[in-house]
Amino acid sequence: MEYRHEPVMLDEVLGYLSPRIGKNYIDATLGGAGYSLAIAGRIGKGKVLGIDLDESAIENAEKIIKRNKIKNLVIANDNFAILEQIVLEKFNGRTVEFFGIVFDLGLSSAQLADRSRGFSFAHDAPLVMSFGLTQGGGPKTEQIVNNWSPAELTRIFREYGEEKFAGRIANAITASRIQKKIETTGELVRIIERAIPLSYLKKPGIHFATRVFQALRIATNGELLNLEIALESAVKLIASHGRIVVVSYHSLEDRIVKNIFRREAKGCICPPDLPVCVCGRKPRLKIITKKPACPSVLEIGGNPRARSAKLRVAEII
Numbered sequence: 001m002e003y004r005h006e007p008v009m010l011d012e013v014l015g016y017l018s019p020r021i022g023k024n025y026i027d028a029t030l031g032g033a034g035y036s037l038a039i040a041g042r043i044g045k046g047k048v049l050g051i052d053l054d055e056s057a058i059e060n061a062e063k064i065i066k067r068n069k070i071k072n073l074v075i076a077n078d079n080f081a082i083l084e085q086i087v088l089e090k091f092n093g094r095t096v097e098f099f100g101i102v103f104d105l106g107l108s109s110a111q112l113a114d115r116s117r118g119f120s121f122a123h124d125a126p127l128v129m130s131f132g133l134t135q136g137g138g139p140k141t142e143q144i145v146n147n148w149s150p151a152e153l154t155r156i157f158r159e160y161g162e163e164k165f166a167g168r169i170a171n172a173i174t175a176s177r178i179q180k181k182i183e184t185t186g187e188l189v190r191i192i193e194r195a196i197p198l199s200y201l202k203k204p205g206i207h208f209a210t211r212v213f214q215a216l217r218i219a220t221n222g223e224l225l226n227l228e229i230a231l232e233s234a235v236k237l238i239a240s241h242g243r244i245v246v247v248s249y250h251s252l253e254d255r256i257v258k259n260i261f262r263r264e265a266k267g268c269i270c271p272p273d274l275p276v277c278v279c280g281r282k283p284r285l286k287i288i289t290k291k292p293a294c295p296s297v298l299e300i301g302g303n304p305r306a307r308s309a310k311l312r313v314a315e316i317i
């Protein structure tokens with residue numbers, strides 16, 4: 001199956017990252033390699049390290065590298081949560097300076113379209129939803145659905161999916177799995193459909209299963225924790241005046257990015273009532289986008305997937 005993904009806010013990402021000849025960059029979410037290739041083409045002998053958990057993204061990038069004889073794209077099939085370790089391994093322990101990193105969070109169009117992956121409520125598939133089939137190591141979606149307590153399910157549906165009927169859906173899942181293990185996305189969609197009021201099912205707008213599927217994907221892949229860990233590492237890894245660019249697609253991710261940027265831009269973490277700083281922490285970031293940048297109406301028209309994108313940028317001091 002061909003790997004298809006239209007890069008979101010590519011011009012803005014390149015504008016903020018401003019790749020320079022001879023410098024190295026990290027694309028923490030390689031996907032269809034849209035950002036990686038654009039960066040690689042602008043930096044001469046500088047290198048791009050492209051990371052992805054998904055084997056199919058890696059295979060696709062390997063083909064592109066071979067076909068186009070690209071010499072400066074280094075790829076890693078791994079989790080960006082272990083950024084520093086990946087850099088050490090890929091550059092044989094040599095000290096390499098990176099002048100920017102970009103994260104384009106969530107899943108690619110290719111992953112969503114791949115019927116076997118279980119990301120979409122539109123196709124019946126096993127409950128998998130992992131970004132990486134061999135990497136990752138988080139809880140399996142099927143395990144979450146069949147073993148987590150109603151309280152835990154309610155929490156993730158509410159927190160990660162902002163689902164209004166979180167409790168009702170969690171109870172319906174628990175009742176259903178007593179009769180029979182829930183094995184497919186189709187079974188799950190039917191349970192959700194029965195659990196929520198008819199009036200809500202008929203509302204125009206997003207599909208009634210969207211929020212539960214989003215919550216399960218986030219839980220399966222440990223997305224929020226991975227992002228926090230990776231941003232902390234990026235702050236340490238990227239060279240002075242280098243930039244951290246993050247494109248996120250839902251409010252939870254955007255909040256994590258905003259809060260980490262703010263905290264690192266502030267430095268001191270002493271309680272406000274202390275007359276002098278005792279923590280000694282210095283600001284490590286300068287925030288470049290006070291408010292997140294959003295895609296243009298034109299881009300959204302051509303690529304509806306871009307509609308929820310928010311881009312934030314910070315610069316290492």
Ligand SMILES: C[S@@+](CC[C@H](N)C(=O)[O-])C[C@H]1O[C@@H](n2cnc3c(N)ncnc32)[C@H](O)[C@@H]1O
Pocket residue numbers: 005006007008028029030031032033034035036051052053054057078079080081104105106107108131132226
């Ligand atoms: C939105 S796509 C990136 C698209 C890419 N910017 C492009 O232009 O084609 C997000 C990618 O990040 C990957 N991903 C998500 N979480 C990851 C993680 N913790 N570590 C590595 N890759 C991850 C997904 O597998 C997916 O391929």
